[in-house]
Amino acid sequence: MQASPMTTSSPRLTARDFDQDLLVLFDAYVHGDIDRRGFLAGARKFAKAGMTAAGLLAALSPDFAAGQQVKPDDSRLKIDRVSYPSTGGSGTMKGYLVRPADAGTRKLPTVLVIHENRGLNPHIEDIARRLALDGFMAFAPDALTPLGGYPGDEDSARAAFAKLDQAKTREDFLAAVTWLKTRPDTTGKIGVVGFCWGGGMVHQLTVRIPDLAAGVPFYGNTPDPAEAAKVKTPLLVQRAETDERINAAWPAYEAALQAANVPFTAYMYPGTQHGFNNDTTPRYDEPAAKLAWSRTVAFLKEKLGGPA
Structure with missing residues (x-):
């Protein structure tokens, strides 16, 4: 038996859609080196085109339904x-x-x-x-x-x-x-x-x-x-x-x-x-x-x- 392939209805964001320094900051947040406030403070410089620091955090965070x-x-x-x-x-x-x-x-x-x-x-x-x-x-x-x-x-x-x-x-x-x-x-x-x-x-x-x-x-x-x-x-x-x-x-x-x-x-x-x-x-x-x-x-x- 094999697992069914994952399907999605629209293109998903990938790591290439984010600045590498932001990904490093997110990794530090995920592993407890900084807290949520620290991530948001550091992410503000990456916010653009209507995407806030909080929006960046949401975009990087897990979407369990998409990955099931x-x-x-x-x-x-x-x-x-x-x-x-x-x-x-x-x-x-x-x-x-x-x-x-x-x-x-x-x-x-x-x-x-x-x-x-x-x-x-x-x-x-x-x-x-x-x-x-x-x-x-x-x-x-x-x-x-x-x-x-x-x-x-x-x-x-x-x-x-x-x-x-x-x-x-x-x-x-x-x-x-x-x-x-x-x-x-x-x-x-x-x-x-x-x-x-x-x-x-x-x-x-x-x-x-x-x-x-x-x-x-x-x-x-x-x-x-x-x-x-x-x-x-x-x-x-x-x-x-x-x-x-x-x-x-x-x-x-x-x-x-x-x-x-x-x-x-x-x-x-x-x-x-x-x-x-x-x-x-x-x-x-x-x-x-x-x-x-x-x-x-x-x-x-x-x-x-x-x-x-």
């Missing part, structure tokens, strides 16, 4: 909102579990999906549904569970995310892997895919859980290079070309992975911005995202195998 590829009520899927224990972390965590509806009692290769720094929003739920249509059991936890879960808007989610105890949050995702391994409907082959903050968490999990079968970090922060020798998981590293914050740390970690003989492949997508795979914002780069995603699915199928 698989509907939440797709009859090809079985979707459950579930809880799992995280005794070393935040207690009881919640997440979004998706399986192909026709899987029956078969055991499925399983993918843990890790969101950006806004919790389990509609885009990440859509990513989980896409993976399920490719034959995986996909599970997307919500790191914001201890604070009430994803609040429904990105600004509130970003503010809540900054309040998380990051040490406990790491334990919550470790616990998610443990919980998935014990399920009777998994083959036991677990892969991890994450985006931005979630990409960094993929790297953290591969340091802590050597028997993960595959890791795919999209533009994620890397651990201390001294940790690379602990990694045994095959990696597919997806990076944007215009992403100074993430790319600055990659060469040292790449060298450490090579020195430790960790199996990995890394791609940089020319002309892309941080977040290029997120099809809900203008930073989305369709050709690069389609290529990166096809590589991701092929890699996961190779490393996780099929149903049992």
